[in-house]
Amino acid sequence: MIELKELLMGIAENTVNSELPISGLALDSRCVTSGDLFFALPGTQSDGCQYIGDAVQHGAVAILVEKNHGAPRQAVEEATVPVIEIEALAHKVSAISARFYGSPSEDMVLIGITGTNGKTSCAYFISQALEMLSEQSALIGTLGYGHWNKLQATQHTTPDAITVQKILSDLKSNGVRYVAMEVSSHGLHQGRVNACDFDLAVFTNLTHDHLDYHADFEQYKRVKKQLFLRSELKSSIFNLDDPVGSEWCEEIEGNCLGVSRTKDNAEFYCTNALMTALGIKLEIHTPQGVCKINNQNLLGEFNVENLLSTVAVLTQLGFSAPHIETTVSKLKGVPGRLQRVLNELPDSQPTVFVDYAHTPNALENVLRSCRNLIPTQAKLICLFGCGGERDKEKRPLMGGIAEQFADLVVISADNSRSENTLDIVEDIMGGMGDQARVTVIEDRREAIDYAISQANKEDIVLLAGKGAELTQTLSHSEFSFSDYQCALDVLNKRGLH
Template identity: 35%
Template sequence: MKLLKDILYGAGLNAVNGSTDILVNEIRFDSRKVAMDDVFVAIKGTLTDGHLYIQKAIDSGAKAIVCERFPELLVNGVTYVEVADGNTALAVMASNFYDNPSKNLRLVGVTGTNGKTTISSLLYQLFKKAGYKVGLLSTIKIMVDDVAYPTSHTTPDALTINKYLGLMNEAGVEFCFMEVSSHGIHQKRTKGLVFEGAIFTNLSHDHLDYHKTFAEYRDTKKVLFDELPKNAFALSNIDDKNGMVMLQNTKARKYTYALKSFANYRGQVLEAQFSGQLLKINELELWSKLIGQFNASNMLAIYATADLMGLETLETLRLLSELDNVDGRFQYYISATKITAIVDYAHTPDALKNVLATIDTLRTGNERVITVVGCGGDRDSSKRPVMGHIASEMSSQAIFTSDNPRSEDPRAIIHDMETGVEPQNEKKILSIENREQAIKAACQMAESEDIILIAGKGHETYQETNGKRIDFDDFKTVKNLLNSLNK
């Protein structure tokens, strides 16, 4: 148990009714999880308002309430704390509750539309190979050195973040790499964390169902850099037109990386094939197992981060050449009959275009590219026609199918994708609602040397429909189908 007044330090208090010199057991922001002697933080969420559940939390045993406005009825024996912003207060309180664990770590945040998972995961790999104890907070999993934990959000809630950072402290972890989503920044989940550095990858069409405008989406990402301390580093990809925007107001030391522009860390692709690519970074050459311009950019960011954090240059280059692809990121399998199946998380127009462009550079010209792609339900619907256009324009054959329909009708989602197909490409598309059947159709169509791209879900091992998750793994599915069809 911890003193409430210690947990509240720096949380932005406006008013207090009752004593803060009391011991509390846990911090809760979900009233259903409140137990005896907990402190309940009322959060205004996108779907509901925690202030509506204050009495329920008290009935469940909460002895303190943190909220943005006091309820009309104040219960005797309960401490009420009014704060300026509930999300900020929760994040700061979480950090205090777990003894500010980020202060004991060399924490780096990675933000941008694409590349966050690859960069953070490969930085974890690289520093582990260099002999350090390392932590990872990513879309795919949470790692506390060698111990893996599942995760359901790109940026977990503030309590979860600090809980695992605390476990990293206990395990003697020195470095931690963390994906930072726009949702996480907007909902103040990273407030109270001390970052040694932040990396910006790129910005393209995504999450406009949440942020409404591209400018709001961009400016939300920028907050991570605006709040960096002056002894931190800010590393930005200036091949992206928003790269310099991220650095405008930061107090941190500014560094840039690019494949096409003059930058502190400059890269170039010298040679590319399915087995990997030869890269030049600041006049030094290395071979990478990762494929594509986007991965060349990711490798550049990783090299720059390692350099800024003090790793020796030649050792870093050696370790970069040993890094393996991240699950669901241009993960490929070549069948006995030389059909190549590629599974990629590409779920935005820009990511899909990048992957198809990469495939095009690796083709000899005779292979067909068969793309299986869908779009998620209950998410930004404006990108669906764009995804449909890109898939039909850049593929020999495109099969539109379900992704994670969630509460939407998958047929309606597919119809939205079809509206983006231009007349000359209509004969190239096929719509199959069932994802497994869509992948099976692609396998049946493919002949020797052809390439099948399955885009959108990547590392995910489930499909989400009407609130239920069923087991589904794109990579296992296509591999099994190709083998069973003797392809």
């Protein structure tokens, strides 16, 4: 609990003298409890000022609003609790929240990971590796937050500013010292991590995504760059195989380090990489020596980049090359990232993978990896869709990529949300030339059954787009659905016949 004047000292333009005790913070009036401070922020769907009355009824003892926002005067005047105007409030929520929770990240080692693809895998690998190295670690990201093998769900890759600070506070209370956090472009643009004290920052890559939110690719790029311009950073790690990463590593001041699959002038680079159906073998050269990695749990060329970044982070944290080598060789795969569906009769069934690939670059990478795992004469079958109410420009690009790398393409519903699935399918097929190799089955369960039915023992079926998600959203309705479980049911049923 903290007094309102202390919470807002130096943040509110005018000194707030209220000694009113604040016991909690809330962005959603439905989540307000007695003693809370309510942030009435304007949003994309509605204005928080419309819910001031509801917040007060639920127990809010004070309200913060954007200065000069034009908040409904009636709502402000009718409020029976203090209403305080703060300029640029949305970007100060993080600082207010950090103060409320005691600035937890200042006492932790916080590793921020950003980029279009690879954030989840890097966070998962780093957190997992640190635990193997006998350190208390956690992650925050797309899969949830907490211990890497026991995650609690979050609504967003980077949670809202209040939730980020609360999670960090809870983790700190539980003895966690290291946190690997996925930092999304939305999170950066909306100031959700403004008051986080990052020690290391990692850049994976930058490709086409989120252009429904950002005006264009250049704005998307500028927003991502913000993470690496922070004064508190001790080191920044860039993927030099990505043109943006190479550019930033050269121009950004500070301790900037490069990782690369091919460039031996990078601080961390690999040689003798071998990727097969049995795993990944490679040698990663570091300033501390060579790490000979032999990991039988991971697949795919894209994981080479993820392992390079993981090794770079562990090296910067002070771990020795021999310890890193042993640890990274034991890392387990990320749920929903080129995850094989393990069924009751694997020797008589096709190989089925579930993957989260939902951008053009990610889909191409995972299809290339799958192609490298099968004999020349075998088929690669790809099932995917695109999310509704999201970047439409990537739909035809993904259609063209699926057609280029797969022998058979099945297009189905992803999370269509309020959009008509068949309209999304039409957008996807706009980028495809040979539609004879395309089958459209709107119902995803039926589509998975069909895709697997078309595969022989030596073939691979890739179910792309949803990864480890446990729900599907169609026509504003969310219901339980898992690509992995659905495919497992189909394989087990097929094995009985």
